Amino acid sequence: xxxxxxWAGSIAALLALDFALPRLFNxxxxxxxxxxxxxxxxxxxxxLINGFxxxxxxxxxxxxAIGGYGSAMITMHAGRPWAxxxxxxxxxxxxxQAGPLLLGLVGGGLLAAVAGYLVGLPSLxxxxxxxxxxxxxxxxxxxxxxxxxxxxxxxxxLPGIPGWASFFWVGAGVLAVVMVSRHLAHSTHGRAxxxxxxxxxxxxxxxxxxxxxxxxxxxIGAFFAGVAGGLFAxxxxxLNPNSFTFLKSIEVIAMVVLxxxxxxxxxxxxxxxxxxxxxxxxxxxDYRMVLYSLMLIVLMITRPQGLLGSRELTLAMFRRRxxxxx
Amino acid sequence: MSxxxxxxxxxxxxxxxxxLIALGYTMVYGILRLINFAHGDVYMLGAFFAYYAARxxxxxANPTPALALVVLxxxxxxxxxxxxxxxRAAYKPVRRSSRLAALIxxxxxxxxxxxxxxxxxxxxxxxxxxIVREHSYSLGAGxxxxxxxxxxxxxxxxxxxxxxxxxxxxxxxRAMRAVSHSHTAAALMGISVDRIITFTFVLGSMLAxxxxxxxxxxxxxxxxxxxxxPGLKAFVAAVVGGIGNVPGAVLGGLVMGIAEVMVVGxxxxxxxxAIAFVLLIVILLVRPAGILGKNVAEKV
Amino acid sequence: MPAGAPLLSLDRVTxxxxxxxxxxxxxxxxxxxxxxxxIGPNGAGKTTxxxxxxGVYAPxxxxxxxxxxxxxxxxxxxxxxxxxxRTFQNIRLFGSRCCRDNVCIAAxxxxxxxxxxxxxxxxxxxxxxxxxxREASELLEVMGLSPWADTLASELPYGQQRRLEIARALAxxxxxxxxxxxxxxxxxxxxxxxxxxxxxVRRRFGLTxxxxxxxxRVVMGICRRIAVLxxxxxxxxxxxxxxxxxxxxxxxxxxxxxxxxxGAGA
Numbered sequence: 001x002x003x004x005x006x007w008a009g010s011i012a013a014l015l016a017l018d019f020a021l022p023r024l025f026n027x028x029x030x031x032x033x034x035x036x037x038x039x040x041x042x043x044x045x046x047x048l049i050n051g052f053x054x055x056x057x058x059x060x061x062x063x064x065a066i067g068g069y070g071s072a073m074i075t076m077h078a079g080r081p082w083a084x085x086x087x088x089x090x091x092x093x094x095x096x097q098a099g100p101l102l103l104g105l106v107g108g109g110l111l112a113a114v115a116g117y118l119v120g121l122p123s124l125x126x127x128x129x130x131x132x133x134x135x136x137x138x139x140x141x142x143x144x145x146x147x148x149x150x151x152x153x154x155x156x157x158l159p160g161i162p163g164w165a166s167f168f169w170v171g172a173g174v175l176a177v178v179m180v181s182r183h184l185a186h187s188t189h190g191r192a193x194x195x196x197x198x199x200x201x202x203x204x205x206x207x208x209x210x211x212x213x214x215x216x217x218x219x220i221g222a223f224f225a226g227v228a229g230g231l232f233a234x235x236x237x238x239l240n241p242n243s244f245t246f247l248k249s250i251e252v253i254a255m256v257v258l259x260x261x262x263x264x265x266x267x268x269x270x271x272x273x274x275x276x277x278x279x280x281x282x283x284x285x286d287y288r289m290v291l292y293s294l295m296l297i298v299l300m301i302t303r304p305q306g307l308l309g310s311r312e313l314t315l316a317m318f319r320r321r322x323x324x325x326x
Numbered sequence: 327m328s329x330x331x332x333x334x335x336x337x338x339x340x341x342x343x344x345x346l347i348a349l350g351y352t353m354v355y356g357i358l359r360l361i362n363f364a365h366g367d368v369y370m371l372g373a374f375f376a377y378y379a380a381r382x383x384x385x386x387a388n389p390t391p392a393l394a395l396v397v398l399x400x401x402x403x404x405x406x407x408x409x410x411x412x413x414r415a416a417y418k419p420v421r422r423s424s425r426l427a428a429l430i431x432x433x434x435x436x437x438x439x440x441x442x443x444x445x446x447x448x449x450x451x452x453x454x455x456x457i458v459r460e461h462s463y464s465l466g467a468g469x470x471x472x473x474x475x476x477x478x479x480x481x482x483x484x485x486x487x488x489x490x491x492x493x494x495x496x497x498x499x500r501a502m503r504a505v506s507h508s509h510t511a512a513a514l515m516g517i518s519v520d521r522i523i524t525f526t527f528v529l530g531s532m533l534a535x536x537x538x539x540x541x542x543x544x545x546x547x548x549x550x551x552x553x554x555x556p557g558l559k560a561f562v563a564a565v566v567g568g569i570g571n572v573p574g575a576v577l578g579g580l581v582m583g584i585a586e587v588m589v590v591g592x593x594x595x596x597x598x599x600a601i602a603f604v605l606l607i608v609i610l611l612v613r614p615a616g617i618l619g620k621n622v623a624e625k626v
Numbered sequence: 627m628p629a630g631a632p633l634l635s636l637d638r639v640t641x642x643x644x645x646x647x648x649x650x651x652x653x654x655x656x657x658x659x660x661x662x663x664x665i666g667p668n669g670a671g672k673t674t675x676x677x678x679x680x681g682v683y684a685p686x687x688x689x690x691x692x693x694x695x696x697x698x699x700x701x702x703x704x705x706x707x708x709x710x711x712r713t714f715q716n717i718r719l720f721g722s723r724c725c726r727d728n729v730c731i732a733a734x735x736x737x738x739x740x741x742x743x744x745x746x747x748x749x750x751x752x753x754x755x756x757x758x759x760r761e762a763s764e765l766l767e768v769m770g771l772s773p774w775a776d777t778l779a780s781e782l783p784y785g786q787q788r789r790l791e792i793a794r795a796l797a798x799x800x801x802x803x804x805x806x807x808x809x810x811x812x813x814x815x816x817x818x819x820x821x822x823x824x825x826x827v828r829r830r831f832g833l834t835x836x837x838x839x840x841x842x843r844v845v846m847g848i849c850r851r852i853a854v855l856x857x858x859x860x861x862x863x864x865x866x867x868x869x870x871x872x873x874x875x876x877x878x879x880x881x882x883x884x885x886x887x888x889g890a891g892a
Binding site: 144 | 419420425427431434442558562610614
Binding site: 194197202207208 | 680682701702703706707711712714718719720721722723727730731732733734735737739741744745746747751754755758794795797798
């Protein structure tokens with residue numbers, strides 16, 4: 001019963017925000033909010049792999065690309081006609097698009113999940129740095145493949161993707177990934193992931209099938225990266241392989257590391273901060289990347305555990321502080 | 327057949343450049359278990375330092391071997407200093423941290439060098455002056471070779487031999503090998519681990535600089551992002567040969583160079599970059615320790 | 627399994643790393659309910675025997691049977707599922723987790739709620755979690771760790787860390803428990819307490835124990851039978867009294883000197 005109320009409330013809140021946001025703020029701010037949301041999904045999904053399970057995955061942009069292009073293919077070829085038929089039958093546009101978009105997003109996510117499985121399974125017996133390089137290589141291979149496939153536009157990019165992703169969808173994506181991560185973290189499966197991060201040998205000796213769980217982390221992380229890609233595609237209505245370079249992967253890693261590996265709220269916070277940062281640094285655009293790289297270096301030297309370490313931001317923290325100052 | 331031989335010549339030439347860069351990766355990995363992402367960018371800096379040095383001493387106006395060598399040494403010296411600074415400022419503080427922290431620091435340094443390069447040198451490509459006049463020689467059987475290729479081969483192998491001499495027949499080299507086995511044991515033997523690590527970085531950076539100059543001789547267009555791809559490929563080469571293994575880096579470099587040239591020649595230029603990753607995946611699936619590498623299992 | 631059959635048997639097990647034979651042609655039989663000791667000088671191969679039994683390594687040669695079924699070559703988590711768990715010589719706790727979580731993780735194989743249940747928080751998940759937490763708390767109680775249930779494992783005092791290692795190994799509900807130097811670093815008083823606790827645990831859970839220890843008092847005191855390894859080879863096997871006076875054993879530990887006997891005056 002409690003769950004049903006929670007679901008209903010969340011959907012209502014998202015719909016309300018979806019309505020209010022474009023009407024209260026100018027398009028630039030809305031765009032920043034949307035990009036924040038997409039980056040949050042990316043960061044929290046990577047946190048599952050890097051933070052919870054301690055695996056070095058540095059090709060996350062590849063999963064995002066698969067989700068983006070995959071979902072676009074689904075909506076452009078199957079979704080559009082379906083939505084058009086519904087609209088012709090009198091269904092309001094937003095509702096008619098909902099089904100096809102959901103199909104596209106989930107489909108893109110599943111494609112990315114399959115990729116996560118294919119990448120994860122053979123590579124997970126490799127040592128940490130080797131896994132990093134393989135995931136890097138995977139990300140690059142995906143990008144090169146996309147560049148060479150004309151059906152998805154190749155180097156020219158893919159225009160004309162239905163722009164159905166409103167704040168509701170981005171918000172739903174954020175809620176989904178945060179919920180799944182949180183529920184996992186406080187379950188026996190999540191504990192298995194943390195155990196693998198802390199001491200893989202001991203975890204294995206105590207009955208945890210470490211390979212299965214590492215692959216699981218990859219698959220779930222890849223799924224949500226794919227969903228983020230789908231949201232990205234259906235918000236911009238256009239995709240270009242240059243959006244999915246190694247640099248994009250690094251940006252997501254930076255978010256997870258800044259937030260604190262293993263902390264969901266840390267990833268959320270850092271994703272928002274690092275999405276806002278380029279906007280704030282726009283006046284010094286030329287120095288942006290230099291400052292960014294300096295930030296990474298200084299962060300690793302001075303505070304490698306990031307903002308929150310592996311702890312979560314809780315209301316209790318604020319209550320305690322208020323009590324202390326009372 | 328003659329085309330195959332020609333490709334082979336080209337491949338070995340490219341391969342020796344990859345080998346020079348790969349040596350830096352492998353030495354640093356052997357001694358620190360760190361993938362120095364910034365290494366490819368040191369290669370880029372080598373080309374740029376040489377560019378400015380060549381312009382400063384007017385090496386293109388009157389090309390002589392002596393001036394060309396001065397340019398080479400200037401680049402190697404410059405990058406040696408860069409390597410020193412990077413190691414001391416960025417890598418030493420994170421030596422005790424987790425491996426992921428070190429990896430991210432390396433990525434940060436790489437980004438810094440690239441984007442710093444854009445700020446300092448400008449994003450548009452520069453053209454490396456012709457400090458050596460190009461001639462072609464026919465080797466018979468339809469195979470030609472330029473003197474630039476010859477220079478690349480000779481200089482690369484000379485440097486590699488020099489490195490081998492240092493690693494195998496000097497006290498410093500012995501210390502390097504000791505540190506790559508165990509920091510603690512080496513320290514107990516009275517070796518200054520910090521100095522050896524710095525020395526390794528400097529050495530690797532100088533080799534990368536030389537590679538940058540040699541490539542710039544043949545491909546004069548230089549720009550701040552030119553080190554990314556060769557760096558990645560050289561790293562894959564080091565892995566293929568067996569990371570941490572010095573002869574392995576040379577072998578891996580040659581394999582990478584030949585494979586790349588063959589793929590471009592017989593398949594298609596669009597797959598030029600992809601072949602590196604295909605090689606990587608193959609070697610990691612089939613023989614993760616690399617061709618000449620040894621698998622070191624974790625003690626339980 | 628027929629009565630009188632050994633719980634665990636090693637048949638000419640050899641473990642070779644390149645040119646080094648860490649363990650050479652070891653044969654052992656451990657009866658159900660036994661408290662069996664494995665001793666020998668440092669580097670004799672004792673931990674390697676553990677590693678081979680628990681599947682960290684697949685033996686180069688030889689067979690290992692547990693409850694009548696072969697287990698050599700199985701991966702460690704599969705061996706754990708068959709009913710063999712272990713502690714480690716160098717403590718390998720999950721440092722970022724609290725004690726209760728450490729124990730819960732080890733009960734992993736006995737969790738019933740699947741992934742779907744966990745993500746969507748079904749009733750089955752809630753019941754399963756409650757059960758796991760309850761059982762973990764009980765185990766912590768038995769091992770005297772209840773005051774530290776919510777403390778991070780990395781913040782525990784050393785003696786408590788050793789106990790947590792054992793609590794974790796017990797959470798897997800093993801029938802055979804391998805303890806690798808459980809008393810290492812403990813003073814004689816702490817060692818006595820630990821040994822008493824182990825005996826209590828053994829009887830309460832009906833365990834068979836295989837114990838590596840250097841502390842002779844401990845080994846001679848509680849083990850019914852002992853095997854002695856030296857340079858990867860079993861040089862003696864028998865009761866504590868037999869081992870104590872076996873000249874081969876004395877020589878292995880002390881070189882050519884021949885004192886009265888080992889472990890006397892305990």
